Amino acid sequence: MIKLLIKNGIVIDARSNISEKLDVLIENGKIKKLSKKIPLKKDDDIEVIDAKGKWIIPGIVDMHAHTREPGGERSETIESASKAAAAGGVTSILAMPNTNPSTDSAEIIIKLIALAKKKAIINVFFSGAISAKREGLKLSAIKNMHRAGIKAITDDGSAIMDENLLHQALKLSKQLNMSLLEHCEDSHISAGGVLNKGKVSARLKVPSIAREAEIFIVLRDILAAAYIRAPLHIQHASCKESIELLRCAKKSGICVTAEVCPHHFMLTDEDAASLNTNFKMNPPLREKKDITALKKGLKDGTIDVIASDHAPHPKSEKKKSFIKAPFGIIGLETMLALVISELVLKKIISKKRMVELLCLNPATIMGLKSKGSLMPGMDADICIVDPLKKITVPRKFVSKSCNSPFIGRKLSGWPVLTIVSGKVVYRR
Numbered sequence: 001m002i003k004l005l006i007k008n009g010i011v012i013d014a015r016s017n018i019s020e021k022l023d024v025l026i027e028n029g030k031i032k033k034l035s036k037k038i039p040l041k042k043d044d045d046i047e048v049i050d051a052k053g054k055w056i057i058p059g060i061v062d063m064h065a066h067t068r069e070p071g072g073e074r075s076e077t078i079e080s081a082s083k084a085a086a087a088g089g090v091t092s093i094l095a096m097p098n099t100n101p102s103t104d105s106a107e108i109i110i111k112l113i114a115l116a117k118k119k120a121i122i123n124v125f126f127s128g129a130i131s132a133k134r135e136g137l138k139l140s141a142i143k144n145m146h147r148a149g150i151k152a153i154t155d156d157g158s159a160i161m162d163e164n165l166l167h168q169a170l171k172l173s174k175q176l177n178m179s180l181l182e183h184c185e186d187s188h189i190s191a192g193g194v195l196n197k198g199k200v201s202a203r204l205k206v207p208s209i210a211r212e213a214e215i216f217i218v219l220r221d222i223l224a225a226a227y228i229r230a231p232l233h234i235q236h237a238s239c240k241e242s243i244e245l246l247r248c249a250k251k252s253g254i255c256v257t258a259e260v261c262p263h264h265f266m267l268t269d270e271d272a273a274s275l276n277t278n279f280k281m282n283p284p285l286r287e288k289k290d291i292t293a294l295k296k297g298l299k300d301g302t303i304d305v306i307a308s309d310h311a312p313h314p315k316s317e318k319k320k321s322f323i324k325a326p327f328g329i330i331g332l333e334t335m336l337a338l339v340i341s342e343l344v345l346k347k348i349i350s351k352k353r354m355v356e357l358l359c360l361n362p363a364t365i366m367g368l369k370s371k372g373s374l375m376p377g378m379d380a381d382i383c384i385v386d387p388l389k390k391i392t393v394p395r396k397f398v399s400k401s402c403n404s405p406f407i408g409r410k411l412s413g414w415p416v417l418t419i420v421s422g423k424v425v426y427r428r
């Protein structure tokens with residue numbers, strides 16, 4: 001029997017509303033007991049971890065990650081993404097479907113689940129594409145994929161532009177009690193754009209993406225979800241107006257959840273003015289007023305989840321011009337430190353709210369009943385954090401790619417130990 005005892009750390013759990021010094025006993029991959037002092041018996045064959053001065057939180061559940069496998073193994077694989085995740089305190093990820101081929105059938109989902117079982121050191125869950133080949137034309141085999149084990153449906157990378165198709169997909173997501181995740185971007189509005197439409201894009205004379213591209217789809221989808229009463233989840237919300245629409249929808253009792261990514265509450269389009277392609281992502285970096293709105297939404301409960309949108313790309317691709325380089329940045333390894341540095345240490349959100357946003361809520365949305373909390377009986381997926389540890393983000397990552405806009409930035413609060421199913425998978 002594998003046993004672990006974590007002693008002297010501050011346990012932070014949103015579900016049980018705990019934030020206090022407790023010992024944690026792990027047996028057979030599960031949380032066995034939380035108590036003020038768990039004594040060590042002489043005959044115990046047990047590994048003891050001293051977590052003095054550290055926070056013990058549930059392993060992070062990142063519901064937005066691109067593992068790039070199959071088809072994009074030059075930038076990342078399921079194995080390398082899982083190692084990057086472990087280094088970031090992330091113990092479960094939801095892989096996005098825009099691989100090559102895309103994950104749009106039960107056959108490919110079954111294959112990938114088996115591959116993840118063999119290669120990944122954390123839990124890798126999969127989303128299924130809403131439309132066949134992610135072409136936005138007809139539904140994929142959603143019911144079969146659901147049977148095969150997908151945790152959500154999305155065409156991430158693109159929105160479902162066809163309203164009829166969206167309605168069909170929402171009806172299925174309601175029937176299967178599985179969230180539909182929408183990448184909110186009206187492609188007619190955003191086509192060709194690379195930077196937020198505003199002062200910076202005008203000054204640099206680069207093609208831009210108007211905020212309406214996001215807002216229109218957020219509004220349309222909220223109305224559709226309200227009409228069908230289906231569980232809708234808005235991915236990577238970046239605009240002030242999206243947050244206001246979400247707040248309004250939630251007040252009216254509409255079943256909608258939403259995520260934001262750290263780069264959207266950390267950086268603005270001014271940061272992208274150097275045209276360094278590590279600042280090119282979709283949705284694009286917005287403006288100060290948007291950061292203010294995102295932080296307000298994180299604080300007041302309008303936003304449910306923080307996700308990384310980990311999007312690795314090889315150097316050769318990101319070396320291209322700002323217009324030609326692909327969208328996306330990596331994020332698994334820096335997400336927790338960004339959240340602690342920018343939100344927790346600056347007292348915008350509490351430690352418990354951090355755990356709700358990073359662990360409990362994403363687990364709930366994905367239907368992972370035994371994850372996201374440290375209550376006895378839950379899976380022993382744990383992240384031990386040193387809140388005072390300061391590290392300057394290096395050029396080299398555990399991920400196969402290094403396209404991060406945070407290289408060189410000094411951040412506080414890093415994971416020092418990651419446990420998955422009671423097994424230590426990462427030590428800093």
Ligand SMILES: [Zn+2]
Pocket residue numbers: 156157158183235236282283
């Ligand atoms: Zn997306």
